Amino acid sequence: MTHDHDLVLRPTAAQTRAALNPPAGRIGGDLVVETLSGLGATTVFGLPGQHALGMFDALRRSDLRYVGLRVENNAGFAADAYGRITGEAAPLLLSTGPGALMSLAALQEAAAASAPVLAIGSQVPVAGLGGGRHGYLHELRDQQASFRDVVKSVHTVRTQAQIPSAIAAAWKSALTAPHGPVWVEIPEDVLRAETSLPVVTAMDATPDEVVPRPELTAVAADLLAKAARPVIVAGGGVVRSDASGKLRALAERINAPVVTTFGGKGAFPWTHPLSLQSWLEDRHTTDFLEDADVLLVVGSGLGELSSNYHTFAPRGRVIQIEADAGKLESNHPALGIHADARLALQALLETVEARPDAEAPERVRAVLAKVRDRLAAQDLGLEQRVVAAVREALPDRAPSFWDMTILAYWAWSAFDARRPNTMHSAQGSGGLGYGFPAALGAAVADPTTPVLAVSGDGGAMYSIAELATAKQYGLDVTWLIVDDGGYGILRAYMTDAFGEATAAATDLSRPDFVALAASFGVPATLTTPDTLTKDLSEALATPGPSVVVLPALLRMFEPTHL
Numbered sequence: 001m002t003h004d005h006d007l008v009l010r011p012t013a014a015q016t017r018a019a020l021n022p023p024a025g026r027i028g029g030d031l032v033v034e035t036l037s038g039l040g041a042t043t044v045f046g047l048p049g050q051h052a053l054g055m056f057d058a059l060r061r062s063d064l065r066y067v068g069l070r071v072e073n074n075a076g077f078a079a080d081a082y083g084r085i086t087g088e089a090a091p092l093l094l095s096t097g098p099g100a101l102m103s104l105a106a107l108q109e110a111a112a113a114s115a116p117v118l119a120i121g122s123q124v125p126v127a128g129l130g131g132g133r134h135g136y137l138h139e140l141r142d143q144q145a146s147f148r149d150v151v152k153s154v155h156t157v158r159t160q161a162q163i164p165s166a167i168a169a170a171w172k173s174a175l176t177a178p179h180g181p182v183w184v185e186i187p188e189d190v191l192r193a194e195t196s197l198p199v200v201t202a203m204d205a206t207p208d209e210v211v212p213r214p215e216l217t218a219v220a221a222d223l224l225a226k227a228a229r230p231v232i233v234a235g236g237g238v239v240r241s242d243a244s245g246k247l248r249a250l251a252e253r254i255n256a257p258v259v260t261t262f263g264g265k266g267a268f269p270w271t272h273p274l275s276l277q278s279w280l281e282d283r284h285t286t287d288f289l290e291d292a293d294v295l296l297v298v299g300s301g302l303g304e305l306s307s308n309y310h311t312f313a314p315r316g317r318v319i320q321i322e323a324d325a326g327k328l329e330s331n332h333p334a335l336g337i338h339a340d341a342r343l344a345l346q347a348l349l350e351t352v353e354a355r356p357d358a359e360a361p362e363r364v365r366a367v368l369a370k371v372r373d374r375l376a377a378q379d380l381g382l383e384q385r386v387v388a389a390v391r392e393a394l395p396d397r398a399p400s401f402w403d404m405t406i407l408a409y410w411a412w413s414a415f416d417a418r419r420p421n422t423m424h425s426a427q428g429s430g431g432l433g434y435g436f437p438a439a440l441g442a443a444v445a446d447p448t449t450p451v452l453a454v455s456g457d458g459g460a461m462y463s464i465a466e467l468a469t470a471k472q473y474g475l476d477v478t479w480l481i482v483d484d485g486g487y488g489i490l491r492a493y494m495t496d497a498f499g500e501a502t503a504a505a506t507d508l509s510r511p512d513f514v515a516l517a518a519s520f521g522v523p524a525t526l527t528t529p530d531t532l533t534k535d536l537s538e539a540l541a542t543p544g545p546s547v548v549v550l551p552a553l554l555r556m557f558e559p560t561h562l
Contacts, residue, residue: 022195022196022197022198022199023199025194026058026061026194026195026199027054027057027058027191027192027193027194027195028054028160028163028186028190028191028192028193028195029053029054029055029056029057029058029191029192030058030061030062030195030199031160031163031164031195031197031200032054032055032058032120032163032167032186032191033055033058033059033061033062033064034062034164034199034200035163035164035167035168035200035203036064036091036167037062037063037064037200038164038200038201038202038203039089039167039168039171039203039205040088041064041088041089041091042063042064042065043064043065043066043067043082043090043091043444043445044059044064044065044066044067044091044092044093045066045067045068045069045075045076045078045079045082045090045091045092045093045441045444046066046068046069046072046075046091046092046093046094047068047069047070047071047072047075047093047094047095047099048068048093048095049094049095049096049099049122049138050095050137050138050188051095051096051122051123051124051137051138051188051191052093052094052095052096052099052121052122052188052191053191053192054122054188054191054192055093055120055122055191056093064091065444067440067441067444067469067473068469069437069440069466069469070465070466070468070469071102071465071466072094072099072100072102072103072106073102073103073104073105073106073433073437073462074106074433074436074437074462074463074465074466074469075092075094075103075106075437076092076103076105076106076107076109076110076117076119077106077109077433077434077437077438077441078437078438078440078441078444079091079092079106079110079115079117079119079441080106080109080110080113080115080117080181080438080441081115081401081424081437081438081439081440081441081442081445082441082442082444082445083110083115083116083117083174083179084113084115084240084421084424084442085399085421085441085442085445085446086445086446087116087240087242088116088175089116089117089118089171089174089175090115090116090117090118090441091118091120092117092118092119092120093120093121094119094120094121094122095121095122095138096121096122096123096124096137096138096140096143096188097137097138097139097140097143098138099121099138100121100122100143100146100147100185101146103119104146104147104150105429105431105433106431107119107147107150107151107181107183108150108428108429108431109426109428109429109431109434110180110181110428111150111151111152111180111181111428111429112428112429113236113263113424113428113429114177114178114179114180114236114237114240114324115179115180115181116174116175116179116180116181117174117180117181117182118167118170118171118174118181118182118184119147119151119181119182119183119184120167120184120185120186121143121183121184121185121186122185122186122187122188122191123143123156123185123186123187123188124136124137124138124139124187124188125187125188125189126158126187126189126190128187129156129158129187143185144156144183144185147183148183150181150183151180151181151182151183152173152174152180152181152182153169153170153173153182153183154182154183154185155167155169155170155182155183155184155185156184156185157184157185157186157187157190158187158190159190160190160193160195160197161197163186163190164200164203166184166186167184168203168204168205169205170182170183170184171205172205172206172207172208175205175207176207176208176210177207177209177210177237177240177241177323177340178237178240178323178324179240209340209343210323210338210339210340210343211339211340211343212321212337212338212339212343212344212347213337213338213339214347216335216337217337217344217347217348217351218351219335220296220319220335220337220348221348221351221352221353223294223317223319223335224254224256224294224296224319224348224352224355225254225352225353225354225355227254227256227292227293227294227355228293229291229292229293229294229316230254230255230256230292230293230294230295230296230355231256231257231258231259231276231288231289231292231294231295231296232247232250232251232256232257232258232259232295232296232297232298233258233259233260233261233289233295233296233297233298233300233302233306234247234258234259234260234261234264234267234268234298234299234300235260235261235263235264235267235297235298235299235300235301235306236261236263236264236299236300237264237298237299237300237321237322237323237340237341238264238267238298238299238341238345238420239263239264239265239266239267239299239420239421240299240341240421241299241323241340241341241342241343242342242420242421243267243298243299243341243342243345244266244267244268244420246342246345246346246349247267247268247298247341247345248268248269248272249349250345250348250349250352251268251274252274253349253352253354253355254352254354254355254357255274255355255356255357255358255360256274256296256355256360257274257275257276257288257360257363257364258272258274258275258276259276259277259278259279259280259285259289260277260278261278261280261300261305261306262278262280262305262306262412262413262425262427263300263306263427263428264278264299264300265278265412265415265417265422265423266417266418266419266420266421266422266423267299267420270416270417270418271416273360273361273364274360274361274364275364276288276364276367276368277368277413277416278412278413278414278415279368279371279413279414280305280306280307280308280413281305281308281309281412281413281557281559281560281561282308282371282374282413282560283308283560283561284367284370284371284374285308285367285371286308286311286312286560288363288367289312289314290312290313290314290315291315291316292314292316293316293317294316294317294318294319295314295316295317295318295319296319296321297318297319297320297321297322297334298321298341298344298345299321299322299323299341300322300327301322301324301327301328301330301331302320302331302332303327303331305412305427307331308560308561309559309561310331311561314332317335318332318333318334318335319334319335319337320332320334320335320336320337321337321339321341321344321345322336322337322338322339323338323339323340323341325338374557374560375557378557378558380555380557382529382552382554383406383407383410383554383555383557384414385529386407386410386482386529386532386550386552386554387407387410387411387414387415389529389532389533389536390407390411390415390452390454390480390532390536391415391416392533392537393532393533393534393536393537393540394452394536394540395449395450395540396418396419396422397419397422397449398422398449398450398451398452398540399421399422399423399424399439399442399446399449399451399452400422400423400424400439400451400452400453400454401424401425401434401435401436401438401439401442401451401452401453401454402423402424402425402426402434402435402453402454403425403426403432403433403434403435403436403453403454403455403456403459403460404425404426404427404430404431404432404434404456404459404489405435405454405455405456405458405459405482405488405489406456406482406484406488406489406492406554406555406556407454407456407482407554408425408427408435408454409489409556410554410556410557411423411425411454412425412427413557424438424442426438432458432459432462433459433462433463434459435453435454435455435459435463435479436453436455436460436463436466436470436477436479437463437466437469438453439451439452439453439477439479440466440469440470440473440475440477442477443475443476443477444473444475447475447476449476450476450477450478450540450541451475451476451477451478452477452478452480452536452540453477453478453479453480454479454480454482455479455480455481455482456481456482456483456484456487456488456489457481457482457483457484457485457486457508457510457513458486458487458488458508458510460479460481460513461508461510464511464516467516467517467520467522467545467547468520470520470522470545471520471521471522471545474543474544474545475544475545476543476544476545477545477546478536478539478540478545478546478547478548479545479546479547479548480536480548480550481513481547481548481549481550482550482552482554483510483513483549483550483551483552484551484552484553484554485507485508485510485553486506486507486508487505487506487508488506488553488554489556490505490506491506491507492555492556494506513547513549514526514547514549517546517547522544522545522546522547523539523542523546523547524546524547524548524549525538525539525546525547525548525549526549526551527548527549527550528550528551529550529552532548532550535548536548
């Protein structure tokens with residue numbers, strides 16, 4: 001008997017002829033780029049290296065768009081942002097040893113933020129695999145071991161025939177919830193050798209769905225419907241699964257206030273009557289969450305930042321929906337539902353009964369009023385003006401990418417993202433240098449809107465070389481650099497903890513950023529808090545890269561977890 005799948009797998013006469021007569025001059029690198037094209041990739045990021053030249057040679061014979069950055073770590077940040085914006089796996093081509101290892105910090109951020117990055121690195125020749133010390137250039141005893149604790153999955157190729165399957169398996173892994181980075185490594189001689197294998201055609205690597213168990217969503221729906229004071233914490237998983245509409249529908253059905261984590265910015269409308277916004281580093285918000293008799297946590301592990309530095313101690317019943325099984329109930333006992341946020345919210349919407357509560361908006365207003373009063377008592381007018389100026393200048397559709405800097409720490413709590421998937425920061429792993437290269441990746445992903453990057457002067461120095469990348473590709477990114485003369489937040493942390501900062505470590509000599517940008521052919525403006533909205537608006541409205549420098553010494557609001 002003939003089954004349907006037998007008919008699908010049977011090649012046509014034309015396919016057979018093409019397979020039996022592949023084009024001449026192809027090498028192992030062609031199998032890499034053909035597989036990426038067959039999986040649906042259109043763009044790759046990276047940096048060439050001697051062992052990886054087989055892949056880069058093959059790019060000349062493909063339709064893939066290549067975007068090259070100046071440092072591997074920055075290329076990884078660009079791929080991370082491309083994955084966040086598009087929801088597609090972002091290929092990242094790297095060389096062996098030093099080139100590969102330079103990407104680790106970026107891949108850690110992608111792992112922490114669940115960004116789908118498909119890193120493909122070269123390796124020493126096949127004869128050098130296995131830990132022997134042959135003295136090859138860039139040789140490591142076990143290169144993949146350096147990646148195994150960072151990425152979701154590791155795939156090592158030893159023959160050309162393994163290339164399509166290994167890349168397809170990695171692609172599927174990267175896009176199965178929770179999204180994340182993956183690592184494929186291919187020896188140099190496998191990439192450079194001629195191949196007689198057929199051209200790789202379209203491939204299916206459909207990610208698995210993480211579906212909630214119905215008996216668990218039934219219990220969750222019953223708890224929420226009967227709750228006296230339900231509250232929802234919406235994390236980054238809501239944004240990544242495109243579930244903000246379902247979140248709003250559920251919140252309105254059961255009249256539950258919603259607070260978004262820093263990774264979940266934009267998951268719920270900022271000015272909605274049920275919106276607690278994102279003031280998670282505030283004791284009033286923490287108290288409100290602790291008072292909930294049922295707390296629904298969607299797409300968040302309630303980690304350090306989301307729990308006000310682990311001071312949050314829920315007194316009610318916790319329901320946690322999380323696609324990453326490692327985060328499920330890792331910080332608090334809960335009714336744990338291992339599932340993609342969108343699928344789980346849909347299941348709840350299909351089963352939960354409406355819950356009237358006319359007082360919920362007033363409880364939200366009371367908490368936000370306490371937050372405002374706390375800030376008003378701390379003389380933080382400058383900081384609030386700067387946040388407001390950036391918000392006023394940034395178009396609603398425009399994404400923003402924030403480095404680890406004081407203004408970003410303010411934005412986590414105080415910035416209205418307005419739309420889902422438009423505000424991103426390096427708070428996943430907390431490394432410096434994320435903002436500008438990530439913004440470049442976002443500009444590649446969607447050239448129809450300007451992109452904002454925000455850095456401090458210390459973090460900016462990690463990424464200065466990428467001004468050349470921005471100019472070379474004409475990427476529409478405006479880079480706001482807040483110059484406070486050093487690592488401002490570390491200066492503040494040291495002063496608070498030890499009474500004085502080690503100036504040699506936290507105070508920095510830095511360049512004239514305006515003149516430096518001009519040397520790359522990138523227009524730059526020196527601004528002030530009073531002219532920031534105007535200058536930033538003009539830069540964002542002008543196509544191509546630009547830099548806006550704001551000399552300002554900003555302070556953080558007082559912590560409430562100590």
